[in-house]
Amino acid sequence: MRNLDITTLRSFVAVAQSGGVTRASGFLNLTQSAVSMQIKRLEELLGLTLLDRSGRKIALTAAGEQLLAYARRMVTMNDEIFARLTDQDYEGELMLGVPHDIVYPVIPQVLQRFSVEYPRVKVQLLSSYTSNLKEQFRRGEIDVILTTESGLEEGGETLIDVPLRWIGAPGGSAWRQRPLRLAFCRFCLFRPGALGALDAAGLEWEMAVESDNDRTIEATVSADLAITAMLEGHAPPYLEHISTAGTDLPDLGTQRINLYGNSAKPEMVAQLQSMIRQGFGAF
Incomplete structure (x- = not known):
């Protein structure tokens, strides 16, 4: 059984929303190489190319566009579970x-x-x-x-x-x-x-x-x-x-x-x- 990793999905969503690995790494507080590695791992798991890297700017492939909607929902659900079930220090x-x-x-x-x-x-x-x-x-x-x-x-x-x-x-x-x-x-x-x-x-x-x-x-x-x-x-x-x-x-x-x-x-x-x-x- 293959399972999608929330961390890699979060990186994928960040890259898609920010338009590049550099900006996404800043928002995620990770190195660029770490974000790139997570995207590569996700592509290898799915056997699909998610990002079109041929142009000056990174764009989503057709498979990437399809995944993005699912990835957003999964990341949101993950965060909602933690927010609801764990104590929050600040309000x-x-x-x-x-x-x-x-x-x-x-x-x-x-x-x-x-x-x-x-x-x-x-x-x-x-x-x-x-x-x-x-x-x-x-x-x-x-x-x-x-x-x-x-x-x-x-x-x-x-x-x-x-x-x-x-x-x-x-x-x-x-x-x-x-x-x-x-x-x-x-x-x-x-x-x-x-x-x-x-x-x-x-x-x-x-x-x-x-x-x-x-x-x-x-x-x-x-x-x-x-x-x-x-x-x-x-x-x-x-x-x-x-x-x-x-x-x-x-x-x-x-x-x-x-x-x-x-x-x-x-x-x-x-x-x-x-x-x-x-x-x-x-x-």
Whole structure:
């Protein structure tokens, strides 16, 4: 009788959801070689190829797509059994604040993992601007926050430095217009630096859209009516990076993704911070 191993299924689900072994290893807190070995073991047990490794990005084969639905159910059932039948050390509620533009792709997987390991701890996700999140954090209203900023304040740690890129519609031409048409939220922290870079480069610009809503900015840019600035790797799929090579657009440098945690709930906060750290470490 052959039995599927939950550990290998968990690794397979993590690779499928994150799109690669590197990110999956960060979420699972395992080495890349360990995750690769588990996937290989699963493929050998089933006698099937589950991952298509021929392209630049790992994709699921037809057999892998079929297995994924079963694997998710088995992993979920396994975790539910342990959550229901074993004592849980921690319970309570945490407030996590994250800027809108860096919620994906890391935070949903962190929330999923935390929910599995600490089912009695409720995590409330608040998405807002860095300036708002830092003010609420100072008042003790949020337990853990992520920020996007050029510096670092006392008590925080920098998880990663990410290039700031010009963003436009796929195949768009708005970046060629002069004056350059821009779309930014009023409280976007990237805005002053982007405008300063344009002024330093001697490029004329005009604010085509100014809004309090990120979706409004994204809709305007996707319609090729303006361009904006976002962190590399965090633009939605209906927008794309504009290369500065061969253009007069200035380089925007980098921004830090910082992590701050409140010591009022030390154990739970430390666990959530650890998972966020691992998630961005694999990004």
